[in-house]
Amino acid sequence: MKEKIMAILEDVCGADEGELSPDTQLFEDGILDSFGVISLFVEIETQLGIKLEPTELDRDQLATPALIIAEVEKRA
Secondary structure, X not given: OHHHHHHHHHHHHXXXXXXXXXXXXXXXXXXXXXHHHHHHHHXXXXXXXXXXXXXXXXXXXXXXXXXHHHHHHHHO
């Protein structure tokens, strides 16, 4: 699942394959914004069938790919 989530993140963020590491600071580095978060949630639900609600998670919980992966895996 980790690889699939990383691929979704790279697609949503417009990053090349392998460009993002699990510890990349998505918001601090300007890679992800609030619109990108919504796109990310839509893609995760579409591709993985896991629904994430923007009201349930704050920026700190989505700051890095590793944190996003952990949140998705908790709901899987």
